[in-house]
Amino acid sequence: xxxxxxxxxxxxxxxxxxxxxxxxxxxxxxxxxxxxxxxxxxxxxxxxxxxxxxxxxxxxxxxxxxxxxxxxxxxxxxxxxxxxxxxxxxxxxxxxxxxxxxxxxxxxxxxxxxxxxxxxxxxxxxxxxxxxxxxxxxxxxxxxxxxxxxxxxxxxxxxxxxxxxxxxxxxxxxxxxxxxxxxxxxxxxxxxxxxxxxxxxxxxxxxxxxxxxxxxxxxxxxxxxxxxxxxxxxxxxxxxxxxxxxxxxxxxxxxxxxxxxxxxxxxxxxxxxxxxxxxxxxxxxxxxxxxxxxxxxxxxxxxxxxxxxxxxxxxxxxxxxxxxxxxxxxxxxxxxxxxxxxxxxxxxxxxxxxxxxxxxxxxxxxxxxxxxxxxxxxxxxxxxxxxxxxxxxxxxxxxxxxxxxxxxxxxxxxxxxxxxxxxxxxxxxxxxxxxxxxxxxxxxxxxxxxxxxxxxxxxxx
Amino acid sequence: xxxxxxxxxxxxxxxxxxxxxxxxxxxxxxxxxxxxxxxxxxxxxxxxxxxxxxxxxxxxxxxxxxxxxxxxxxxxxxxxxxxxxxxxxxxxxxxxxxxxxxxxxxxxxxxxxxxxxxxxxxxxxxxxxxxxxxxxxxxxxxxxxxxxxxxxxxxxxxxxxxxxxxxxxxxxxxxxxxxxxxxxxxxxxxxxxxxxxxxxxxxxxxxxxxxxxxxxxxxxxxxxxxxxxxxxxxxxxxxxxxxxxxxxxxxxxxxxxxxxxxxxxxxxxxxxxxxxxxxxxxxxxxxxxxxxxxxxxxxxxxxxxxxxxxxxxxxxxxxxxxxxxxxxxxxxxxxxxxxxxxxxxxxxxxxxxxxxxxxxxxxxxxxxxxxxxxxxxxxxxxxxxxxxxxxxxxxxxxxxxxxxxxxxxxxxxxxxxxxxxxxxxxxxxxxxxxxxxxxxxxxxxxxxxxxxxxxxxxxxx
Numbered sequence: 001x002x003x004x005x006x007x008x009x010x011x012x013x014x015x016x017x018x019x020x021x022x023x024x025x026x027x028x029x030x031x032x033x034x035x036x037x038x039x040x041x042x043x044x045x046x047x048x049x050x051x052x053x054x055x056x057x058x059x060x061x062x063x064x065x066x067x068x069x070x071x072x073x074x075x076x077x078x079x080x081x082x083x084x085x086x087x088x089x090x091x092x093x094x095x096x097x098x099x100x101x102x103x104x105x106x107x108x109x110x111x112x113x114x115x116x117x118x119x120x121x122x123x124x125x126x127x128x129x130x131x132x133x134x135x136x137x138x139x140x141x142x143x144x145x146x147x148x149x150x151x152x153x154x155x156x157x158x159x160x161x162x163x164x165x166x167x168x169x170x171x172x173x174x175x176x177x178x179x180x181x182x183x184x185x186x187x188x189x190x191x192x193x194x195x196x197x198x199x200x201x202x203x204x205x206x207x208x209x210x211x212x213x214x215x216x217x218x219x220x221x222x223x224x225x226x227x228x229x230x231x232x233x234x235x236x237x238x239x240x241x242x243x244x245x246x247x248x249x250x251x252x253x254x255x256x257x258x259x260x261x262x263x264x265x266x267x268x269x270x271x272x273x274x275x276x277x278x279x280x281x282x283x284x285x286x287x288x289x290x291x292x293x294x295x296x297x298x299x300x301x302x303x304x305x306x307x308x309x310x311x312x313x314x315x316x317x318x319x320x321x322x323x324x325x326x327x328x329x330x331x332x333x334x335x336x337x338x339x340x341x342x343x344x345x346x347x348x349x350x351x352x353x354x355x356x357x358x359x360x361x362x363x364x365x366x367x368x369x370x371x372x373x374x375x376x377x378x379x380x381x382x383x384x385x386x387x388x389x390x391x392x393x394x395x396x397x398x399x400x401x402x403x404x405x406x407x408x409x410x411x412x413x414x415x416x417x418x419x420x421x422x423x424x425x426x427x428x429x430x431x432x433x434x435x436x437x438x439x440x441x442x443x444x445x446x447x448x449x450x451x452x453x454x455x456x457x458x459x460x461x
Numbered sequence: 462x463x464x465x466x467x468x469x470x471x472x473x474x475x476x477x478x479x480x481x482x483x484x485x486x487x488x489x490x491x492x493x494x495x496x497x498x499x500x501x502x503x504x505x506x507x508x509x510x511x512x513x514x515x516x517x518x519x520x521x522x523x524x525x526x527x528x529x530x531x532x533x534x535x536x537x538x539x540x541x542x543x544x545x546x547x548x549x550x551x552x553x554x555x556x557x558x559x560x561x562x563x564x565x566x567x568x569x570x571x572x573x574x575x576x577x578x579x580x581x582x583x584x585x586x587x588x589x590x591x592x593x594x595x596x597x598x599x600x601x602x603x604x605x606x607x608x609x610x611x612x613x614x615x616x617x618x619x620x621x622x623x624x625x626x627x628x629x630x631x632x633x634x635x636x637x638x639x640x641x642x643x644x645x646x647x648x649x650x651x652x653x654x655x656x657x658x659x660x661x662x663x664x665x666x667x668x669x670x671x672x673x674x675x676x677x678x679x680x681x682x683x684x685x686x687x688x689x690x691x692x693x694x695x696x697x698x699x700x701x702x703x704x705x706x707x708x709x710x711x712x713x714x715x716x717x718x719x720x721x722x723x724x725x726x727x728x729x730x731x732x733x734x735x736x737x738x739x740x741x742x743x744x745x746x747x748x749x750x751x752x753x754x755x756x757x758x759x760x761x762x763x764x765x766x767x768x769x770x771x772x773x774x775x776x777x778x779x780x781x782x783x784x785x786x787x788x789x790x791x792x793x794x795x796x797x798x799x800x801x802x803x804x805x806x807x808x809x810x811x812x813x814x815x816x817x818x819x820x821x822x823x824x825x826x827x828x829x830x831x832x833x834x835x836x837x838x839x840x841x842x843x844x845x846x847x848x849x850x851x852x853x854x855x856x857x858x859x860x861x862x863x864x865x866x867x868x869x870x871x872x873x874x875x876x877x878x879x880x881x882x883x884x885x886x887x888x889x890x891x892x893x894x895x896x897x898x899x900x901x902x903x904x905x906x907x908x909x910x911x912x913x914x915x916x917x918x919x920x921x922x
Contacts, residue, residue: 001497003490003496003498005490005491005494005496005498008490008491008494009489009490009491009693010489011489011490012485012486012489017485020481020485021482024473024478024481025473027663028470028471028472028473028657028662028663029464029466029469029470029472030466030469030470033466033469033774033776034762034765034766034769034782035464035466035765035769035773035774035775036462036769036774037464037466037774038774067528067529067532067664067692067695068528068691068692068693069692069693070683070691070692070693071528071691071692074680074681074691078680099683100681100683100691103681103682103683104681106681106682107680107681107682194693196489196693201489201695201697202488202489202693202694202695202696202697202698203528203664203665203693203695203698204664205692219535219539219568220535220561220564220565220567220568221564221567221568222531222560222561222564223784230529230531230532230535230561231528231529231530231531231532231666232470232529232530232531232655232657232663232664233663234528234662234663234664234695234698235663236662236663237663237664237695237698301495304495304496305495308495308496308497312496313494313496313497313498313499314496315494321495323684
């Protein structure tokens, strides 16, 4: 059993469990009450806030506890947009933010606000210059994650914060993926985090609003947590969150180096062991425990299922693993292959032999999935039309359209074209990505009856 | 040590603790993931939902878990007002709802909606007829608590639900105080609850939306909990909440009868043991474990402090115990005395001898507080003006104005009047309440320089 999906949720850290259990006896009372049980609960809450603030690098009165990282993000964006509505209604996000940020942006747009989405390089990183160019006089808020949750790429937060500061715009940093590893550097204005990502309990997030940021809490009034997080405080959870953040930070230096070695090993070995693989994300500026690769001609859902049977729990940004059958917006924004996508994120303490076993299991698992998929796609429906070979992959899901394209590309002469008809959303991302990987020319797409036609021109080998 | 404030937060039930600890090992993973850890988390979540739904009396797919009762109320009101905005923007609440309901109503009013506040009888109960009269063709939502959190009075939910159903208006029942004791009867449409009120963990609330209610989730999109409660699910907390609700219900029949005896004893004995006390709330239609009384000439904060020193943790709706220095809106709506207010709410398993000790300690504690207060108030500033004795209590806090009034009332002849000048908000409630208790005639109030003049006419004894 190897759980390799710490970026979704980390197993509860022993210190979190201990702190949770220890505070159940005193953490249930209302910290607003003046009797002894209330005073004890208040002491626990105050101590947790101080510990968390120290770990984050802020003042205790700048930090409130929310009920999740998602809630912290929703709250931070709504509160800052409202607090700065006189400045304007322009919001900036990167194209690879967490869905909690993008869904907040979508709501803002639906309510008449404007949103700029800063694109990323193929590594998943925003360029500080591109970000700075998005800043406008009516920008109320800018958002940038500390590191990407799907590919691990670290963002240039300090440089972007500097540009924001120069423009007088507050920068919100979603630090959910990086808080275990250290403080977020640079002059950010707001910061959010999520305890279950660092081995704390679920049900606890945090929101930091630096003094001086214009901030107007939204929603019905509630006195708790400086009016920024309504509802009765989950004190045992909060105590466990703060204690485990400190514990994880104490291990961070050694574990970070050790896990980086392991993820470096996977990044290097996978392309050697598995043909037709693209390792994505920045190779250097990245989280120590996380890496992502995509396997051509592989159905992500089947691969995850087979890896699960082999005892490996990983996640995927492939379209077939999402409820909406669209590939991950992160991979899309990066322009990289999404089919057969695998994200590996190692929890603290992952033994090296688990990684070795993964490298042992992966090649044959991928090969088996490819073999299984080869059969149904073995007879592409091919016609010739105006000098172009047409592959009709309508009604077929990722990775079949790409597999059928790969099968016929050598059937046309160099300079000849293949038109792939597909109604699968993943094809829009994966056919160009395949062309890049196989050194073929991607010409473009056009609407066709029942779907889209993707045109590929065969290059000289 | 006797904790008598279960209505604020109940100590963690042993079953909640057990279930929490047992589910920490499996409840940390993301239930949306398809690998084994995710599937196990999903099983826990599904089982908890079924157990909670059975206890509430609804379908599992009608129930979502929120992060607090407050959040459930905010969500329910916002979602129903939005879902039914075509019907109109009229909201009905009772005057004695929990602050989470009233603050939602306040926000709705600030956003241009209209709100009707249904008054209550002196017992704290709404009249079903008065409630029905508030229903209008443009009413989007009606809210009524199952039982009041400050005085324990049960509301006629079934009758009000019937009237709402006839008018085609959904009724939201805030059942936070009553869920431990049983299901809410009648044809309600939405229901909210809070786990830490029944001995479950903090950080878990629940929201039921009956099939057929037009409901539009507000805020940024999030797939979890049917799109009604964003953020990563706190599964150990949810499991503990559901398990403890079942456990508490299993004890409810016997504990309810036993605690009712104890609270009946306090209700009967306090007025015998302590002079000048008003026991408030419905004597019969009330929660089994909760009672409230107010003590004339007593400063609530000092009384709570003294009771805490004696080992009793209780709460109070007196103005001096609130951060805003205004008396509880519930006591105000009932028109009862707020000074020296004490709420006793017994947790499950409260031993009878703790109650006896409370009855032993209370009379001398109240007497001591009164003696202490008598001294500073011993020389009321009295002048005669237009046939009326004027007591200048400006700048003096509750209960001093009432104490000074009581001191001078026999200085005027029968039919003569006393004008009490006060700038304390509690006087508006407590001077009329004192008149009612002491059989004096309350004439009315008028603005005066620096405050308000309250006029009292001495009646024949």
